Amino acid sequence: MSSKHKAGLIENIAEKLHLIPQLHDELEAELPRLTEPGKLADYPPPEKWDDWVEYEAKSWPQREAKHYMIVPTSCFNCEAGCGLLSYVDKETMEVRKFEGNPWHPASRGRNCAKGPATINQIRDEDRILYPLKRSGKRGEGKWQRLSWDDVLDQIASRIRETLQAGKNNEVVYHVGRPGHEGYMDRVLKAWGVDGHNSHTNICSAGARFGYAVWHGFDRPSPDHANAKFILLISAHLESGHYFNPHAQRIIEGMMKGAKLAVMDPRLSNTASMADYWMPTYPGSEAAVLLAMAKVILDEGLYNESFMKTWVNWQTYLKKERPGIAVNFENFIGALKEEYKEYTPEFAEQESGVPAKMIVETAKQAGEAGTRLSTHNWRSAGSGNLGGWAVARCLHFLNVLTGSVGSVGGTSPSAWNKFKPNVFDSPPAVKFWNELHFPNEYPLAHYEMSQLLPHFLKEGRGKLSVYFTRVFNPVWTFPDGFTWIEALSDESKIGLHAALTPTWNETAFFADYVLPMGHASERHDLISYETHSGLWIGFRQPVVREALRRQGKPVNFTYEANPGEVWEEDEFWIELSWRIDPDGSLGIKEHFISPYRKGEKIRIDEYYRHIFENTTGLPEKASKEGLTPLDYMRKYGAFEVETTSYNKHLAKLSNEELESTKVDDTNTIIKDGKSIGVMVDGAACSGFPTPSRKQEFYSQTIIDWGWPEYKIPVYIKSHIHEEKMDREKGEFPLLPTFRLPALIHSRSSNAKWLTEISNRNPVWMHTSDAKRFGIKSGDLLRLNTEIGYFIDRVWVTEGMKPGVVMCSHHIGRWRRPQDTAGNRWATNLVDIQQVEKGKWKMRVLDGIRPYKSGDPDSSRIFWNDGGVHQNMTFPVHPDPISGMHCWHQKVRIEKAHAEDKYGDVFVDTNKSFAVYQEWLKMTRPAPGPDGLRRPLWFNRPLRPVDELYYLG
Numbered sequence: 045m046s047s048k049h050k051a052g053l054i055e056n057i058a059e060k061l062h063l064i065p066q067l068h069d070e071l072e073a074e075l076p077r078l079t080e081p082g083k084l085a086d087y088p089p090p091e092k093w094d095d096w097v098e099y100e101a102k103s104w105p106q107r108e109a110k111h112y113m114i115v116p117t118s119c120f121n122c123e124a125g126c127g128l129l130s131y132v133d134k135e136t137m138e139v140r141k142f143e144g145n146p147w148h149p150a151s152r153g154r155n156c157a158k159g160p161a162t163i164n165q166i167r168d169e170d171r172i173l174y175p176l177k178r179s180g181k182r183g184e185g186k187w188q189r190l191s192w193d194d195v196l197d198q199i200a201s202r203i204r205e206t207l208q209a210g211k212n213n214e215v216v217y218h219v220g221r222p223g224h225e226g227y228m229d230r231v232l233k234a235w236g237v238d239g240h241n242s243h244t245n246i247c248s249a250g251a252r253f254g255y256a257v258w259h260g261f262d263r264p265s266p267d268h269a270n271a272k273f274i275l276l277i278s279a280h281l282e283s284g285h286y287f288n289p290h291a292q293r294i295i296e297g298m299m300k301g302a303k304l305a306v307m308d309p310r311l312s313n314t315a316s317m318a319d320y321w322m323p324t325y326p327g328s329e330a331a332v333l334l335a336m337a338k339v340i341l342d343e344g345l346y347n348e349s350f351m352k353t354w355v356n357w358q359t360y361l362k363k364e365r366p367g368i369a370v371n372f373e374n375f376i377g378a379l380k381e382e383y384k385e386y387t388p389e390f391a392e393q394e395s396g397v398p399a400k401m402i403v404e405t406a407k408q409a410g411e412a413g414t415r416l417s418t419h420n421w422r423s424a425g426s427g428n429l430g431g432w433a434v435a436r437c438l439h440f441l442n443v444l445t446g447s448v449g450s451v452g453g454t455s456p457s458a459w460n461k462f463k464p465n466v467f468d469s470p471p472a473v474k475f476w477n478e479l480h481f482p483n484e485y486p487l488a489h490y491e492m493s494q495l496l497p498h499f500l501k502e503g504r505g506k507l508s509v510y511f512t513r514v515f516n517p518v519w520t521f522p523d524g525f526t527w528i529e530a531l532s533d534e535s536k537i538g539l540h541a542a543l544t545p546t547w548n549e550t551a552f553f554a555d556y557v558l559p560m561g562h563a564s565e566r567h568d569l570i571s572y573e574t575h576s577g578l579w580i581g582f583r584q585p586v587v588r589e590a591l592r593r594q595g596k597p598v599n600f601t602y603e604a605n606p607g608e609v610w611e612e613d614e615f616w617i618e619l620s621w622r623i624d625p626d627g628s629l630g631i632k633e634h635f636i637s638p639y640r641k642g643e644k645i646r647i648d649e650y651y652r653h654i655f656e657n658t659t660g661l662p663e664k665a666s667k668e669g670l671t672p673l674d675y676m677r678k679y680g681a682f683e684v685e686t687t688s689y690n691k692h693l694a695k696l697s698n699e700e701l702e703s704t705k706v707d708d709t710n711t712i713i714k715d716g717k718s719i720g721v722m723v724d725g726a727a728c729s730g731f732p733t734p735s736r737k738q739e740f741y742s743q744t745i746i747d748w749g750w751p752e753y754k755i756p757v758y759i760k761s762h763i764h765e766e767k768m769d770r771e772k773g774e775f776p777l778l779p780t781f782r783l784p785a786l787i788h789s790r791s792s793n794a795k796w797l798t799e800i801s802n803r804n805p806v807w808m809h810t811s812d813a814k815r816f817g818i819k820s821g822d823l824l825r826l827n828t829e830i831g832y833f834i835d836r837v838w839v840t841e842g843m844k845p846g847v848v849m850c851s852h853h854i855g856r857w858r859r860p861q862d863t864a865g866n867r868w869a870t871n872l873v874d875i876q877q878v879e880k881g882k883w884k885m886r887v888l889d890g891i892r893p894y895k896s897g898d899p900d901s902s903r904i905f906w907n908d909g910g911v912h913q914n915m916t917f918p919v920h921p922d923p924i925s926g927m928h929c930w931h932q933k934v935r936i937e938k939a940h941a942e943d944k945y946g947d948v949f950v951d952t953n954k955s956f957a958v959y960q961e962w963l964k965m966t967r968p969a970p971g972p973d974g975l976r977r978p979l980w981f982n983r984p985l986r987p988v989d990e991l992y993y994l995g
């Protein structure tokens with residue numbers, strides 16, 4: 045229904061600023077985007093990118109013309125992969141600055157602070173410029189330079205020996221920030237190793253499981269720009285997943301009248317922009333969401349047509365309510381019965397959010413109907429035992445309102461993510477690595493990476509070659525001292541190669557430190573679910589590309605980068621070739637050029653093949669007289685689909701429909717398996733679940749031993765109020781929130797960013813501070829289960845009482861023996877093992893000005909490097925999703941006389957005991973038919989199906 049009323053200019057502005065209510069009750073179905081790719085006015089037009097002239101700011105008042113070549117690439121400072129334009133000085137071939145790329149369909153010319161700060165990273169005086177090998181004991185801090193040739197030969201021969209001995213599970217690649225589409229999975233498959241490990245289970249495993257059990261897809265892709273009601277769990281507007289692209293679209297949606305509700309115990313910048321700030325007690329979010337679901341049901345605001353067709357309600361009724369007729373009315377009645385306890389008052393009691401606000405937001409969500417966009421990624425899903433239930437209950441609201449895959453709703457991630465057509469696909473691997481997917485966690489999403497050092501300690505296996513790539517578990521993961529113990533032990537990890545652009549706490553314990561490029565120094569293909577649409581971005585080494593345009597091509601990227609900084613893509617090709625020089629291991633054949641018979645593939649050929657096989661790209665390129673590769677080199681991005689809605693309605697082909705039958709739930713069955721759903725006479729593919737529908741009722745969860753969670757429910761967290769002894773000073777600590785200008789351990793080499801954010805005090809509400817007689821700046825000791833850290837307190841009203849918080853971004857360190865790195869942000873610390881397993885860290889010095897080629901390093905005015913809290917957290921793996929549950933119960937006391945700011949103490953014997961305690965909560969495989977994991981659950985590097993069965 046369209047509004048007849050036409051708003052005037054003043055009315056329009058007043059509506060957009062929320063000074064008056066939105067007067068137009070229905071948004072048009074096909075809304076134009078506020079910014080079309082390439083339409084920002086203030087950017088140099090692409091036809092001038094080969095020779096763009098600007099006056100040199102430093103020469104003012106003289107008008108000195110500088111000639112630049114503008115080369116696009118993609119930011120590598122968070123997972124959003126926004127477009128960047130680099131300005132390469134044609135005289136010196138130096139990159140002078142980065143701006144946004146208006147031709148990028150997701151970021152549309154805009155960036156957050158971290159994008160342009162890439163210039164700091166490539167000019168960082170402390171960066172690693174050459175490959176290094178340790179020359180002393182591991183961790184001793186002694187290094188010698190060696191050539192890339194030597195690096196490749198030495199590592200390749202060890203991998204070759206390991207594979208020849210059949211110890212394929214001992215070769216492991218552990219990645220922090222992937223930043224590419226499938227490149228490494230292909231390499232590992234070519235090597236025949238189940239060697240993919242990741243950071244997923246300290247990040248997003250909770251949300252992934254919550255989504256996957258609903259519909260097989262493990263992430264949400266909200267269409268914020270076209271929503272009427274936006275519901276965020278945490279701070280996605282300022283610092284969440286796909287931060288800048290999402291922020292643009294949230295604001296776009298709000299300017300068109302959408303209301304924003306934010307659940308977060310912290311009054312974040314996101315919450316402060318919201319129409320509704322819902323400061324939940326941490327871990328209570330699912331209770332609030334189910335209360336909202338109850339309101340939607342009771343008020344009749346659910347979408348009958350969507351639910352009738354797409355929810356597996358018949359199965360639920362047959363199994364759980366055998367005595368009643370299988371019809372939709374009875375299902376709604378049963379739902380009301382199931383959720384009758386989840387009253388707004390109950391949710392208020394659990395969460396502290398007023399019942400009135402819960403009812404109001406629920407009605408708005410229900411009235412938004414198919415235009416409800418929601419998002420949960422880390423946050424509550426990553427903090428709590430049972431945190432996966434938050435995503436499960438949040439998505440329940442999308443299912444109830446029919447806003448799954450709709451305009452303004454929330455789509456599955458995969459609909460907005462590009463799958464490259466690669467020149468060669470090695471077969472699935474024939475190994476199952478139980479160090480990554482142990483039997484205790486059959487439903488984990490995905491690798492139990494946080495448990496790796498404990499598994500090694502227990503003797504479950506060892507590693508012959510361990511690559512860490514843009515991955516810093518010593519600092520980023522919980523239980524960092526247990527990581528140090530494992531990484532220091534050569535009997536557990538034979539060879540550790542750290543592939544990293546910058547020094548980090550994990551690289552200190554490597555055998556090889558291999559410098560890899562920043563955003564403008566490497567190739568990658570990227571595509572993310574930033575909005576409804578489908579795009580690819582091309583990250584390219586911009587100086588190499590500028591040299592090529594000038595007719596001076598290089599063979600390898602390290603020839604164009606500073607020092608001998610390389611890139612992983614070429615490194616893996618060269619390494620693979622040397623692992624299998626004669627082809628006898630069957631590896632070499634996967635690295636042969638598709639364009640030159642029998643010859644080693646070049647990196648431009650790898651991307652050429654993908655771009656030549658990307659729908660629509662060859663046609664678009666030829667309109668400009670370009671090859672697909674040259675189009676991507678020129679623009680850095682391509683929009684494959686403008687919108688990507690309702691893909692579950694894709695029609696099955698006649699061939700697929702051969703020998704099928706339709707059961708009494710409208711499900712299309714072929715060879716005993718569901719392949720689709722009949723919708724109004726059309727055969728649709730549906731969702732990749734056993735029922736092809738949205739699984740409100742999860743037979744999988746029942747089959748794998750957790751029947752109590754078969755439908756969306758609220759699970760009480762390990763830091764529930766019932767677990768707190770307030771008399772003893774116990775608080776839940778939220779250690780997970782991001783600072784918008786920083787990104788984990790990747791921003792410490794960016795001076796502009798560390799200047800903005802350089803300390804992480806403990807946030808405490810004024811009422812709690814008053815109770816304890818604490819004021820801002822006081823030193824506190826925060827005791828965890830395995831140790832403590834000493835931090836200053838910041839007293840604020842901008843949070844929920846009864847909770848304390850501390851951002852995890854800060855507290856970087858280096859020891860006196862380590863090569864100086866990231867000195868904008870690293871404390872100098874002393875680390876001592878005072879007794880077996882008892883570790884003490886003390887800050888010797890904070891951040892100091894220092895002399896370097898960058899005059900700004902002498903101008904550092906801050907001296908606080910913050911506190912490394914994560915080290916004092918034991919592992920808390922959720923027994924179902926495998927997610928590390930970050931929130932901690934801490935006992936707070938005033939600092940002792942001997943305590944100093946930044947002190948950390950940890951007993952790793954206690955860490956191990958906590959690991960064993962949490963392990964006892966699991967319900968291990970095998971599941972039905974002797975499976976170690978449900979066959980329909982994916983893995984990032986999926987081995988052959990036979991290995992899903994325990995032999």
Ligand code: SF4
Nearest residue numbers: 119122125126156159
């Ligand atoms: S959101 Fe910021 S850090 Fe992330 S990719 Fe975009 S510009 Fe880079």
